[in-house]
Amino acid sequence: MGKGERIFITAKLTEYIKVGRNDLIEQYVFLTTSHDGYGSITAAFTPVRIVCQNTLNAAFRNQQNSIKIRHTASAVERLKQAHQLMGITSRLAEEMEQLYNHWAKIRIDDKQVRKLIEIAMSPGKETLLSIKEEKFHQLSSHYLNMVEDVYQYAQSAPSQQQDTTKGSLFGAYNAVTGYFQNVRKFANDEYKLKSIMYGTAMQRGQTAFELCEAFAKSGGSLFN
Incomplete structure (x- = not known):
């Protein structure tokens, strides 16, 4: 992004969020950072509805869908934050599936x-x-x-x-x-x-x- 000073990566997870019988939502982790060393790494859970490539970003009940990782963090700290991110994706995916299936019936x-x-x-x-x-x-x-x-x-x-x-x-x-x-x-x-x-x-x-x-x-x- 910009002139190359910021980069982003998306990593597709293996599980799907399923709404109804066949409306599938893919799960991604989105990461962005800068090459200048000043900004932190932002990692976010990003679901995408397959049928229309629609990104469904949402924070649930004051629960954020992203975390920030400092460039200066130690390897141990980064591992802890990676574990935190995967916990976020697991919880949000479960909540999303329940909520969207409920909404589909309203x-x-x-x-x-x-x-x-x-x-x-x-x-x-x-x-x-x-x-x-x-x-x-x-x-x-x-x-x-x-x-x-x-x-x-x-x-x-x-x-x-x-x-x-x-x-x-x-x-x-x-x-x-x-x-x-x-x-x-x-x-x-x-x-x-x-x-x-x-x-x-x-x-x-x-x-x-x-x-x-x-x-x-x-x-x-x-x-x-």
Whole structure:
């Protein structure tokens, strides 16, 4: 990345997260570091839904999906942190499989999906207030067009028509994350990688994840 001062590596794990009968999510460990010796090594658990190459990064209930390893750490410290990372992947994979299978069984209608998208894609408090007060004329055309693109992806993408995603909460979550992976145009692949792994795409995906968690508990009343 950049002019070569930062590098990244992805390592594919052998196990899959399985949603429904055949919706498989591959598990990866993503590592990035710099050649200048100043930054730490970041190691993250990164699941990817095979059917649409959709990266499903999410932190669960204050449990992070990544750790930082200092360049100056001793070999013993690094081994401890590697063990910690594999523990994170094991716990998160188990939680993800249970949660996504649960979400795949929860129904959500089109109006609720659109409201979830509007909130998840909101860039700030002013936009959220306008949405709450239904003052859509105050919203930018850029934001409204983006919401429409995500909603169209939710309704029409082939990966959204499967038993696990069509009309389901799991599908609503995938609509937001899948938009950034498969629809949104980026200046180049480096910008796309940064956005998905630790930028805007990851933040919007995390918001969608938290909204889905809340919807699973309270149902449609969440958006009333």
